[in-house]
Amino acid sequence: MTETRPSDGIVGPGSWSLHRRAIQALVGGVNSPSRGLEAVGGGAPPYIARADGAYLFDVDGRAYVDYVQAFGALILGHARPDLREAVVRALERGVLFGACHEMEVRLAERLQVVMGAMCERVRFTASGTEAVMTAVRLARAATGRRLLVKFAGSYHGHFDAVLVGAGSGASTLGLDESAGIPDGVKADVATLPYNDAETAERFLRERGDEVACVLVEPIVGNFGLVEPEPGFLQRLARAARRAGALVIFDEVITAFRFGPGPVYPQLGVEPDLITFGKILGGGLPIGGYGGRRAIMEQVAPVGPVYQDGTWAGHPLSMASALATLEILTAETDLYPRLGRLGQALAQGVRDLAARHGVPVVVHQRGGAVCAFFTREPEVRDFGGVQRSDARAFATFFRSMLARGILLPPSPYEVWYVSAAHGEEEIDKTLQAIDRAMADVARAA
Ligand SMILES: Cc1ncc(COP(=O)(O)O)c(C=O)c1O
Structure with missing residues (x-):
C-alpha cells in the first residue's frame, strides 16, 4: 500500500492530505491500481480538481500538461x-x-x-x-x-x-x-x-x-x-x-x-x-x-x-x-496534426536522451508515444519491456511531474497527445524532458 510520508515537493499539501485520507478509505487509496505511484517511487499522486483541454489542475492549483488522457480514453482533450x-x-x-x-x-x-x-x-x-x-x-x-x-x-x-x-x-x-x-x-x-x-x-x-x-x-x-x-x-x-x-x-x-x-x-x-x-x-x-x-x-x-x-x-x-x-x-486535419505533434515529441525525446547519454528506444504512431529506457536496440515484445530500466523510468516520471508534466505512472503505459495539445505544450514538455533526462543521467 502507498506509504504516507512528508511531502517531497512533487505534489502539494492538498494532494497529500487527500492521499492520507484515501488510503484509510479506498483500498490502496485508489479505484484503479494504474493510478497510484507505486511503480514510480510511491507517495501521493496529484488529486485532480478540474480538467481543461490539454491540462489537469490539482487541488493545490498546480497545472499539468496531461499525457495520460484517461489512459487513452480521450483524444479530444478535456472538457471540450x-x-x-x-x-x-x-x-x-x-x-x-x-x-x-x-x-x-x-x-x-x-x-x-x-x-x-x-x-x-x-x-x-x-x-x-x-x-x-x-x-x-x-x-x-x-x-x-x-x-x-x-x-x-x-x-x-x-x-x-x-x-x-x-x-x-x-x-x-x-x-x-x-x-x-x-x-x-x-x-x-x-x-x-x-x-x-x-x-x-x-x-x-x-x-x-x-x-x-x-x-x-x-x-x-x-x-x-x-x-x-x-x-x-x-x-x-x-x-x-x-x-x-x-x-x-x-x-x-x-x-x-x-x-x-x-x-x-x-x-x-x-x-x-x-x-x-x-x-x-x-x-x-x-x-x-x-x-x-x-x-x-x-x-x-x-x-x-x-x-x-x-x-x-x-x-x-x-x-x-x-x-x-x-x-x-x-475535422480532417485532426489525425495528421496528432501525427505531427507525436513525431515532434518522439524525436525530441530521442534527441534529448542522446544529448544526456541516456539510452532509450522511442516508439510513436500518430499521437501515441512511449519511451523505453533500455540499452537494447529494439523493443518488440513484452520481454523487451520487462528488461527495460524501471528505475530510470521512475526518476524520469518524478522529474517530469515536478515540472508540471503528467505521464502515466508506469513504463507499461503509452503517452497520448490529444487534439487539445499544441506546439506550446510540446515545447514546454521538451524543456522538462531536457531536465528530466539530466536527472536520469545523474541517477544512473
Ligand atoms: C486493449 C484493452 N482491452 C480492454 C480493456 C478494458 O477496458 P475497460 O477498462 O473499459 O474495461 C483495456 C483497458 O485499458 C484495453 O487497453
Whole structure:
C-alpha cells in the first residue's frame, strides 16, 4: 500500500492530505491500481480538481500538461465545449431510460459506416472488459471450443481468463497473473509471445483443434506501444483460420486512435470480431463488440450467447459517442496534426536522451508515444519491456511531474497527445524532458 510520508515537493499539501485520507478509505487509496505511484517511487499522486483541454489542475492549483488522457480514453482533450454541450442536451432529456432509444440506433448505424464489415451487427456494453468478455464467450460458442489464445503482456480487461499473463497495470505491479483465478480457467488459456509468428503458427498447428479464438491487440498499447512486425498479424490470422479458430482484434485502445475508425484496415488484415471502447465514449463509459451478422446473431435475444447490462447503451454515453464521432470525422486535419505533434515529441525525446547519454528506444504512431529506457536496440515484445530500466523510468516520471508534466505512472503505459495539445505544450514538455533526462543521467 502507498506509504504516507512528508511531502517531497512533487505534489502539494492538498494532494497529500487527500492521499492520507484515501488510503484509510479506498483500498490502496485508489479505484484503479494504474493510478497510484507505486511503480514510480510511491507517495501521493496529484488529486485532480478540474480538467481543461490539454491540462489537469490539482487541488493545490498546480497545472499539468496531461499525457495520460484517461489512459487513452480521450483524444479530444478535456472538457471540450461542443462535446460537453451534446452530453448536457442529452442529460436534459433524462439520465437513464432502461429502454430502447434513438441514440443507440444512430450510433450503431454510424459504426456500420466507419467500422464496415466488423459492425454488420454491434452490441454496446459499459466497458471494454465486458466487450472482450462477451466476444470471447461468443467465439467459444461459435466454435464449440474452449481454448483462448492471447499474448503475453497484453491487457484485455479484468475478467479471469484475460488476467492470465496480463500486462498494463497488472505488469506495473509485477502481477503477471492475478490471484483468485481458478486452475480450470487457466487451463483454457494459452499465452504466446507477441510478434513471434513462428511460435503462434506452431501452436495452432499442434493444438489448433482446441482453439476457439486468438485474441490480440493489433497494435499493442499495454506494454508500451509496440507495433506488429510485417506479416505477424497476417500469419497469425491465416494460421487461426486454418485451425478453424476465430480472430478477435481488441481495438479498445486502437479504434479511433489512429484514424476515425478501427486500425485494422491500416494493417491489412481483417478479424472475425472486433472490440472497442475508450475514445468512442468521449469520456463517458462505453465498450462494444461487433462482427459479421452470421456470428453476431448468435448473441441473445437472436441466439443462445447471453449478455446483458443495466448500463449498456447508456443515453449519455451514446450522446457523447455520437458527438465524438462527428468531430473525429469532420475535422480532417485532426489525425495528421496528432501525427505531427507525436513525431515532434518522439524525436525530441530521442534527441534529448542522446544529448544526456541516456539510452532509450522511442516508439510513436500518430499521437501515441512511449519511451523505453533500455540499452537494447529494439523493443518488440513484452520481454523487451520487462528488461527495460524501471528505475530510470521512475526518476524520469518524478522529474517530469515536478515540472508540471503528467505521464502515466508506469513504463507499461503509452503517452497520448490529444487534439487539445499544441506546439506550446510540446515545447514546454521538451524543456522538462531536457531536465528530466539530466536527472536520469545523474541517477544512473
Ligand atoms: C486493449 C484493452 N482491452 C480492454 C480493456 C478494458 O477496458 P475497460 O477498462 O473499459 O474495461 C483495456 C483497458 O485499458 C484495453 O487497453
